[in-house]
Structures are given as C-alpha cells and as structure tokens.
Amino acid sequence: MKVHIVQRGAVQPLIEMLQSPNVQLREMSAFALGRLAQDAHNQAGIAHNGGLVPLLRLLDSKNGSLQHNAAFALYGLADNEDNVADFIKVGGVQKLQDGEFIVQATKDCVAKTLKRLEEKIQGRVLSHLLYLMRIAKKTIQRRIALALANLCSAEDQRTIFIDNNGLELLLGLLGSTNLKQQLDGSIALYKLANKATTLSPIDAAPPSPTPQVCVLFIVSLFWPMCSVRFGIISNN
Known part of the structure; x- marks a missing residue:
C-alpha cells in the first residue's frame, strides 16, 4: 500500500506541506513521510525529491511531536545507502549532533539514525564521499x-x-x-x-x-x- 501511495504522486505534496505555516499540516506530513520512509522502495525517492532539508529544519521546532515525527522520517531515509551522501552534503550529520531535542524518544531516534549512517560508511558509499571530498565545493568538502x-x-x-x-x-x-x-x-x-x-x-x-x-x-x-x-x- 505504501508503494502505491508513492506511485500515485503523494511524496511531492507531502514534502511541500513540511514548509506550511500551519503546524498541524507540518506535523501530519512529517508523520506520513516517516511511515512511507520505512519502506525501502520509497526512501531514495523521498530524499531525491527534496525531503531531507525540510525534515532537518523541523528538528529546530519547539514542538516535541513535530520534532519527533521529523526525526523518525530521517531515521527511515538513513536506511538507504543512496541517501547517505545527500545527508552529509546538506549538513545533516551536524544537524543531528547539534540538535536540542525535547523528548527522550527523539534523542533515541536521532542516536539510532547516526548509528545507521555510521554503519554505511564503507564500500561504495565511502568511495563516493571521498570523490566528493576532492571535487565538491569547499563547504561540502x-x-x-x-x-x-x-x-x-x-x-x-x-x-x-x-x-x-x-x-x-x-x-x-x-x-x-x-x-x-x-x-x-x-x-x-x-x-x-x-x-x-x-x-x-x-x-x-x-x-x-x-x-x-x-x-x-x-x-x-x-x-x-x-x-x-x-x-x-x-x-x-
């Protein structure tokens, strides 16, 4: 069912809703993306359609539920090797490490996300990061x-x-x-x-x-x- 939802074009509207001035819309869209991101077929699509940056920004929220929904979605996206370089290029690792998280469940989720990313720093993922560290802009390097x-x-x-x-x-x-x-x-x-x-x-x-x-x-x-x-x- 999750794959069918994505195939029908739900991801892009949900990502746009992450930037809504309405807190409830942001919370519900982060929750929906978090559920979709638990399916391996959806993880790369969410990240490559621009989902990473708005989800990372939501970690700055003072709303504990919104913060946790965003952290849970990021945990799902970190499961895909193809998303690791994107996580790092947009400063996601520093964002996860520096964040001030309101509830313990969010802190635990962030710790598991960092651990998940750490486990993928090898093989082709590491080779690609080393390539980027030579040719990318200085900020990304x-x-x-x-x-x-x-x-x-x-x-x-x-x-x-x-x-x-x-x-x-x-x-x-x-x-x-x-x-x-x-x-x-x-x-x-x-x-x-x-x-x-x-x-x-x-x-x-x-x-x-x-x-x-x-x-x-x-x-x-x-x-x-x-x-x-x-x-x-x-x-x-």
Whole structure:
C-alpha cells in the first residue's frame, strides 16, 4: 500500500506541506513521510525529491511531536545507502549532533539514525564521499570531513584523512573567523584522535580540548604519515 501511495504522486505534496505555516499540516506530513520512509522502495525517492532539508529544519521546532515525527522520517531515509551522501552534503550529520531535542524518544531516534549512517560508511558509499571530498565545493568538502571524523571507523582514518586530505580540511576550520566552524573542527579532531588511540599506544586526548590541543594531539598521532605526505623532515 505504501508503494502505491508513492506511485500515485503523494511524496511531492507531502514534502511541500513540511514548509506550511500551519503546524498541524507540518506535523501530519512529517508523520506520513516517516511511515512511507520505512519502506525501502520509497526512501531514495523521498530524499531525491527534496525531503531531507525540510525534515532537518523541523528538528529546530519547539514542538516535541513535530520534532519527533521529523526525526523518525530521517531515521527511515538513513536506511538507504543512496541517501547517505545527500545527508552529509546538506549538513545533516551536524544537524543531528547539534540538535536540542525535547523528548527522550527523539534523542533515541536521532542516536539510532547516526548509528545507521555510521554503519554505511564503507564500500561504495565511502568511495563516493571521498570523490566528493576532492571535487565538491569547499563547504561540502568540509561537511564531509566533519561527518567522516564522527562516523568513520578507525581503520579508515588513514585513507580519509591522510591519503585524501581530510586532515587539511579539518585543520582549515580552526583558522576560520567563524566560531562555530572552529568549534566543529576542534570537536571533530578530538573525536578523530580518540578513535586513533584504539590503534595507537599514545594516551587518550584530554577531556576538555582547546583547538590547539586537538591540533597537537592529532598531528602527534599521525606524525609518521604526515611527514611523508606533506614532505616534513624531522631534525631529530
């Protein structure tokens, strides 16, 4: 039945209703899209018809029910590999991480969505993201680097952050005049460093890092690789 609803053209009107000035219409359309997004046949269609951005915007709502309906719909869309790059390109990972969610059920749903995205950062999905990290606009490149710092496995760190210049993108954020970008870059480096310690004997980073601490720590972890990659020669 859900597939038939989509085939009859229901998705686009529902997505448009997400931006209605009427709260009840937004709530009901998010609920309907959430139910449709539980079917694998509908997930890519909802995202590719522009459903991701308005659903992510609804996470800022002060209405707990509306917020939860949007989070549930996003959880469904994250199940499809074809939607992962779109999630990251529009800043969806940062939105999920930074959101202030009213009810515990929404917090749990968001956590499961991030976990679902994390599980898909491999194979062709990772290859496509690395390609975008080379050729996309700088804003998108940075969003990808930030998302991968949070979602990638420790085993993929070298491929992403040394071989494909992800580390340069994160370090570049620390030089931004935008305080939010500095904070995002610092936190991403801190999380990346903590993951790296699972493969390194170096002690874990301190619990309250400043950007400078993060830079020094991440460089110390990756020093052998950085020195080769960037032509750094030690005097020791």
